[in-house]
Amino acid sequence: MNIEITFETITFAIFGVLTLAGGIGVVTTRNLIHAALYLIVSLFGVAGIFILLAAPFLAAIQVLVYIGAIAILIIFGVMLTRGMTHLPERFNRQGGLAAVVVIGGFVVLLVGVILPVWGPNGAVAAEAQPIFMTTRDLGIALVDKEQFVLPFEVASVLLTAAMVGAIAIARDDESRD
Amino acid sequence: MSEFDTLASYLSVAPEIGLTILLLIVLAFSVARREVERAAVPYIAGFGMIALAALPLIFAPGDANSTIPEGLYWGGMIRYDVLAQVFRVMILLAGGITALMASGVRGVGRRGEFYIVIIVATLGMSLMSASADLVMVFVALETTSIPLYILAAFKRDDTRSAESGIKYFLFGSFASAIMLYGLSLLYGFTGQTNIYQLAAFMGSDAFANNLVPVLASMVLVVVGFGFKVSAVPFHFWTPDVYEGAPTPVTGYVSVASKAASFALLVRFFVAVYPETLALSGESLQNFWIQLMAVFAVLSMTLGNVLALSQKNIKRLLAYSSIAQAGYTLIGVAAIQSQELSIASVGFYMFMYTFTNLAAFTVVILFSEATGSETIADLAGLNRRSPWLALAMTIALLSLAGIPPTAGFFGKFFVFNAAVRSGLTWLAVVGVLNAIVALYYYLVVIKVMYVDRSEDEDKPIPVGRQYVWVLWATSLIVIVLGTVGAQTVYDWAARGAMGLFT
Amino acid sequence: MEIGIGAYVVLSAVLFTLGALGVMLRRNAIIVFMSVELMLNAANLAFVAFARQFNDVNGHLFVFFVITVAAAEVGIGLALIVAIFRTKKSINIDSMNQLKG
Numbered sequence: 001m002n003i004e005i006t007f008e009t010i011t012f013a014i015f016g017v018l019t020l021a022g023g024i025g026v027v028t029t030r031n032l033i034h035a036a037l038y039l040i041v042s043l044f045g046v047a048g049i050f051i052l053l054a055a056p057f058l059a060a061i062q063v064l065v066y067i068g069a070i071a072i073l074i075i076f077g078v079m080l081t082r083g084m085t086h087l088p089e090r091f092n093r094q095g096g097l098a099a100v101v102v103i104g105g106f107v108v109l110l111v112g113v114i115l116p117v118w119g120p121n122g123a124v125a126a127e128a129q130p131i132f133m134t135t136r137d138l139g140i141a142l143v144d145k146e147q148f149v150l151p152f153e154v155a156s157v158l159l160t161a162a163m164v165g166a167i168a169i170a171r172d173d174e175s176r177d
Numbered sequence: 178m179s180e181f182d183t184l185a186s187y188l189s190v191a192p193e194i195g196l197t198i199l200l201l202i203v204l205a206f207s208v209a210r211r212e213v214e215r216a217a218v219p220y221i222a223g224f225g226m227i228a229l230a231a232l233p234l235i236f237a238p239g240d241a242n243s244t245i246p247e248g249l250y251w252g253g254m255i256r257y258d259v260l261a262q263v264f265r266v267m268i269l270l271a272g273g274i275t276a277l278m279a280s281g282v283r284g285v286g287r288r289g290e291f292y293i294v295i296i297v298a299t300l301g302m303s304l305m306s307a308s309a310d311l312v313m314v315f316v317a318l319e320t321t322s323i324p325l326y327i328l329a330a331f332k333r334d335d336t337r338s339a340e341s342g343i344k345y346f347l348f349g350s351f352a353s354a355i356m357l358y359g360l361s362l363l364y365g366f367t368g369q370t371n372i373y374q375l376a377a378f379m380g381s382d383a384f385a386n387n388l389v390p391v392l393a394s395m396v397l398v399v400v401g402f403g404f405k406v407s408a409v410p411f412h413f414w415t416p417d418v419y420e421g422a423p424t425p426v427t428g429y430v431s432v433a434s435k436a437a438s439f440a441l442l443v444r445f446f447v448a449v450y451p452e453t454l455a456l457s458g459e460s461l462q463n464f465w466i467q468l469m470a471v472f473a474v475l476s477m478t479l480g481n482v483l484a485l486s487q488k489n490i491k492r493l494l495a496y497s498s499i500a501q502a503g504y505t506l507i508g509v510a511a512i513q514s515q516e517l518s519i520a521s522v523g524f525y526m527f528m529y530t531f532t533n534l535a536a537f538t539v540v541i542l543f544s545e546a547t548g549s550e551t552i553a554d555l556a557g558l559n560r561r562s563p564w565l566a567l568a569m570t571i572a573l574l575s576l577a578g579i580p581p582t583a584g585f586f587g588k589f590f591v592f593n594a595a596v597r598s599g600l601t602w603l604a605v606v607g608v609l610n611a612i613v614a615l616y617y618y619l620v621v622i623k624v625m626y627v628d629r630s631e632d633e634d635k636p637i638p639v640g641r642q643y644v645w646v647l648w649a650t651s652l653i654v655i656v657l658g659t660v661g662a663q664t665v666y667d668w669a670a671r672g673a674m675g676l677f678t
Numbered sequence: 679m680e681i682g683i684g685a686y687v688v689l690s691a692v693l694f695t696l697g698a699l700g701v702m703l704r705r706n707a708i709i710v711f712m713s714v715e716l717m718l719n720a721a722n723l724a725f726v727a728f729a730r731q732f733n734d735v736n737g738h739l740f741v742f743f744v745i746t747v748a749a750a751e752v753g754i755g756l757a758l759i760v761a762i763f764r765t766k767k768s769i770n771i772d773s774m775n776q777l778k779g
Contacts, residue, residue, distance in 0.1 A: 026713060035712055042693075049686065077755075080760050102702055110688065114687050118683050159749070170761055
């Protein structure tokens with residue numbers, strides 16, 4: 001397959017490398033703060049790819065929620081558990097076998113699934129389609145009673161429970177019952 | 178569904194709407210200034226959920242002319258049918274009983290947040306039993322799982338509870354991430370998210386030779402389900418989480434979460450990988466039948482063998498619950514007997530829910546009174562509190578599958594389905610396992626009735642709500658084991674029929 | 679589109695594998711949790727790629743819900759990590775050994 005040097009390929013390469021480099025950083029670093037920063041790099045890379053895939057709204061959410069809230073919350077967690085920034089040992093003792101299984105699974109996924117389905121001659125035809133999906137469509141779909149209003153409402157109940165629950169388990173026990 | 182039927186749509190999620198209202202009521206009461214009002218919270222939550230269990234019965238799904246015809250609602254997000262009805266009733270009852278069970282437990286029962294979180298978990302499970310869209314499946318699964326992580330860690334300043342919570346959380350979120358990737362593959366194959374449309378797209382000509390990709394998606398999804406029902410080899414979290422979590426939570430996770438997962442599992446596999454879907458000349462159904470059969474054998478055998486050596490009653494019940502998941506998986510593997518299979522799964526979960534809740538209620542009362550969860554300490558329970566010992570005996574006999582308790586019919590229907598679908602060997606393995614299991618259940622009964630202890634003159638205090646719970650669950654177990662078996666089985670069989678049409 | 683959907687899916691598969699390796703290999707609870715986040719992101723990447731492929735809004739909606747759920751999850755995860763650190767002074771998975779039988 002000869003790859004043309006176009007805007008898309010260059011951008012894909014840049015953000016792809018960011019995503020994977022961040023991922024490798026998370027998995028290998030000994031320093032928890034560094035791990036959180038690597039995670040942010042990786043999440044940022046994914047946001048870039050979202051833009052390439054014509055999903056600007058999701059890219060914005062990715063930056064705002066994932067990087068702005070989730071990653072920052074993780075950094076808070078790291079700081080609250082102080083003294084843990086330098087990990088004595090990096091990996092599990094029984095890690096070898098697990099690594100072989102995971103990498104084996106990856107090869108199966110690559111050769112057995114991705115190549116035949118989305119490869120150059122894959123089952124799901126790779127024809128370029130015009131983009132006519134907008135953020136407006138997304139917003140309508142979210143509250144349309146024939147589309148996603150039910151999971152949307154359920155997600156709000158879930159967030160309520162998570163909020164109540166997080167306070168209930170993390171709060172110091174000042175008033176014993 | 179041509180046009181949006183407002184009334185039917187709302188009635189199809191009536192239990193969920195009810196649970197949300199109940200959530201707000203409980204929230205208001207748990208921050209009330211007066212102690213009396215706060216003390217009412219467990220009863221409001223408990224009886225509220227039990228009352229809501231009537232909703233699926235009142236607004237029963239029916240044929241095309243009824244108020245709520247069976248079918249897809251909310252843009253295909255859920256499918257309201259008899260199967261969903263059966264599982265919703267048992268999940269709501271389990272939630273209500275758990276709230277009542279928790280009311281007397283130190284460090285848990287007086288905290289209103291506990292009931293808020295348990296109501297949300299019940300809502301998630303209720304939706305799981307009806308989900309018909311990949312998005313809804315994922316959201317419902319997480320609405321179940323995340324509250325359960327919270328509940329497992331609910332005992333503050335109790336290391337074991339916190340440890341149980343974090344183990345459950347890490348394994349659970351790992352399993353759901355794997356499952357999510359499987360769902361993304363399914364979406365990538367078809368461009369559809371409704372589970373009733375996936376099979377048609379995967380069966381199209383373009384896909385005729387792509388057996389491996391579809392199998393890969395199946396394996397990824399199985400990991401998620403295997404974790405939720407604690408089937409071997411995805412069971413390793415179960416004993417630790419069950420032992421460390423507050424006991425009412427253990428009871429709840431062992432029954433309601435398992436029941437909801439089985440409801441979703443049969444719906445998902447029958448719809449997405451049906452018998453008619455054959456790729457490269459291989460029926461997809463045969464693959465998951467074999468997968469389920471292997472998991473069933475492993476779960477039963479490992480669960481029962483490891484249960485033999487347990488000293489802690491909660492750990493014993495944890496391994497027992499792994500084995501029970503194995504028996505239920507026999508029912509799933511027997512899918513070729515059509516509605517017999519699904520009906521046996523439904524009945525098994527129905528009877529297991531009440532059986533296990535009864536057993537855990539006794540464990541709660543005992544450990545609250547004595548501070549012990551060791552089996553040997555149950556000695557002389559018969560002389561301390563004969564009714565408690567009797568309730569525990571009924572529960573254990575039902576878990577073992579001895580008539581006249583419900584467990585007998587549970588196992589009978591499952592094995593029957595296996596034989597009818599040509600899996601006689603699986604039924605034989607199941608029977609052998611039931612014999613092994615009988616041993617450790619009888620040991621507990623022997624300890625309660627035969628062994629002597631120094632505390633025999635100290636009866637176990639039993640609160641009023643616990644008396645109700647024990648009476649209700651024990652009676653249901655006996656009724657399901659005698660006159661009620663056929664009724665509930667027929668009900669589940671009607672639900673099963675809807676799955677194949 | 680010159681590079682086709684395959685490249686995006688491969689990227690997502692590599693990211694997923696990295697996350698899975700992190701979960702299997704690392705011993706620190708926070709790192710394990712971050713690796714799970716990597717896996718969720720891999721799935722999101724795949725969903726958006728497929729949505730582009732089919733020009734379908736459902737994939738985007740799915741990602742929306744995954745991000746919402748991840749936010750709830752991270753809140754709970756950190757509450758749990760704080761709770762266990764308070765009692766144990768460690769978040770190493772190997773030190774969680776009170777429950778054994």
